[in-house]
Every structure is written in C-alpha cells, then in structure tokens.
C-alpha cells in the first residue's frame with residue numbers, strides 16, 4: 219500500500235491594508251520555513267499578529283480591533299489565501315462601525331464553520347505567564363486548544379460564560395430570586411459538565427506530548443507532568459449546592475470550570491514555584507510544542523507556527539534543543555514564521571529557510 223500522504227495547510231498569500239504600520243502589503247508565501255529579520259519596531263510581530271488574527275479572529279497581544287488599525291485610518295483589512303486540500307480565501311475587515319468576515323466570498327455566519335480553516339500556534343515572550351501567571355492564563359490555553367479541535371467548544375464556552383454572568387448578577391441582588399437562581403444553576407451545571415468532560419479528556423493526551431517536548435528542549439533530567447486541577451471533583455450539581463451558604467456571603471459562583479487550573483510539575487514539584495527561570499522558559503515552549511503536536515495528530519496537518527523572538531531568550535544549550543523541534547515541523551512540510559533580529563537568527567537551520575527583511579512596514583524577500 220502506498221504510504222498515506224500527509225495533508226498540509228499553508229498560508230500562500232497575505233494581504234494587509236492599514237493594519238498596524240502596514241499601509242499596503244501583498245505577499246506570497248511558500249510552505250516551509252520563513253524568517254522575518256529586522257530591527258526593533260519595524261513590523262515583524264505585526265505580521266505574526268495578522269496571521270494569528272486570520273486563524274483565531276483575535277490578537278495574541280490581547281488587544282481589540284481599534285489598536286490594530288493604522289494610526290489615522292478608519293479600519294483595517296486582513297486577507298489571506300489558505301491552501302490545504304482546497305483553497306480558501308479569507309477576508310476580514312474591521313472598523314469601529316463595521317465588521318466583515320467572509321470565506322470564499324461568502325459571509326461567515328457560524329464561527330464553527332470558520333475556525334478550522336487555518337490553525338496556528340504562537341510562541342511569544344508572554345508565554346512565560348503560562349507558568350508564572352494565574353490559572354486564568356492556563357484556562358485560556360486549554361480553551362483555545364479545545365476551540366481549535368472541537369467545533370462546538372467555543373459556543374459552549376460562551377453559553378457557560380453567559381449563564382455564569384446571569385447567575386452572579388442574581389447572587390448580587392438583595393433578595394435573591396431562588397427559582398430564577400435554580401434555573402441558572404441547572405443551565406450552568408449542564409454546560410459546565412460538558413466543559414469539564416472535554417478538559418478531562420484533553421489533559422492526559424497533552425501531558426505526554428509536553429513531557430517529550432520538554433525533554434527534547436531542555437536536555438535536563440527533569441520529568442514534566444501536567445495535571446488537571448478542576449474546581450469540581452465529583453458531581454457539579456451537588457458541589458454547587460454545597461457552596462450555597464458561602465455564595466450567600468460572597469455573592470458569586472464559587473465552583474465550576476471558571477475556577478479550573480492545570481498544574482505543572484517538574485519531578486513532581488510545582489514548576490511555577492520551584493523551577494529556575496531557564497526551566498520556566500523551556501516549559502512554556504514545551505506547552506506550545508505540545509499544542510502543535512496535538513493539533514497535528516488530530517487533524518493530520520501541522521498548524522502554522524508563529525514564533526516571536528523566542529530565540530533571543532534561550533541560552534545556547536536550549537536553543538540547540540529547540541532547533542530539532544523546528545526541523546520536525548519543517549520536515550512535516552508545515553509552515554513556520556519566525557521573527558529574529560540580525561544578531562540572533564538561527565543560522566544553524568541553514569539551507570532551506572526563506573529570509574525576509576522587515577523595515578518600517580514593508581516586507582522584502584532576501585533569499
């Protein structure tokens with residue numbers, strides 16, 4: 219039997235209009251490895267941000283649309299052509315008064331139809347917060363991954379957030395309407411139980427991938443383990459009812475998936491507390507690599523990797539561990555976009571990479 223050909227997905231064209239410091243950009247990209255080189259504040263990260271935006275409709279810098287509009291302009295346009303088994307044309311326009319998203323020139327009505335077209339994994343300095351930050355950051359990581367893999371997850375999450383807000387609003391009233399509260403509790407439990415279930419399934423699958431990635435990058439002997447730390451351990455309805463007394467005092471919903479966390483252990487010690495700075499950086503990268511490997515395993519095609527300035531942060535030993543991981547992505551014929559300054563780009567990667575020079579909002583191919 220002929221070996222099954224791996225599916226690939228790549229961004230073959232990017233078009234920007236009035237996006238950040240790009241007045242006008244039209245550029246073609248091949249599959250494979252792209253290095254964006256340039257001094258600070260030239261627009262390297264902005265390119266990655268626009269690609270991530272196409273994939274998720276969000277900025278990985280956590281800002282809203284207005285900040286991405288080029289200063290003095292009304293709105294931005296980001297367009298892309300994605301090539302997989304078929305070609306997909308994406309057009310996204312945003313202004314203070316108008317938002318338009320189309321796929322193959324048809325307006326997108328349901329996000330679930332859209333979010334699988336382009337999958338990306340971003341690596342950036344802020345990833346360190348996955349280790350150092352609060353549970354909210356790790357929940358967001360889980361939620362993004364589940365949204366990338368389950369079409370129904372995002373709407374589920376949005377409905378849960380809505381039920382939670384309504385329930386909390388009720389709890390804040392002076393005389394709580396018990397029957398209304400019961401009906402929101404029912405909704406919360408129904409939606410929350412589904413979320414808990416999906417997260418329960420995900421973590422044991424992610425943990426071994428993260429462990430392997432960590433081992434490859436760090437060369438350390440430490441073993442990484444991820445453990446789901448749900449706020450609900452048994453039956454959500456029962457545990458919610460049990461907190462009713464405390465809710466009356468604190469006036470908000472105290473248990474549920476909105477309080478979940480993921481614990482990270484290095485040799486069974488909490489990494490956030492005991493890990494060194496270098497170990498934490500590696501761990502953050504390992505989590506992102508695990509995300510990429512998980513997506514590849516599930517969808518048969520590697521996600522587009524967006525790597526922002528991480529080479530500069532790693533010491534030589536750890537850099538040498540990251541490169542094989544990037545090579546793997548490369549050999550799977552995945553697409554990688556990586557930003558660097560002239561002084562820290564990975565010459566070790568050598569031959570097959572495509573170099574681009576980024577200078578005050580323009581992109582020029584240089585090899």
Ligand SMILES: Nc1ncnc2c1ncn2[C@@H]1O[C@H](COP(=O)(O)OP(=O)(O)O)[C@@H](O)[C@H]1O
Nearest residue numbers: 238239258259260261262263264285287288289
């Ligand atoms: N909304 C905007 N309109 C115009 N320029 C912007 C906007 N947002 C950021 N910039 C400019 O983009 C540049 C930073 O781009 P960035 O991609 O972060 O640089 P780097 O090459 O260091 O990654 C800065 O010159 C900044 O002034």
Ligand SMILES: [Mg+2]
Nearest residue numbers: 262263527557
């Ligand atoms: Mg940058």
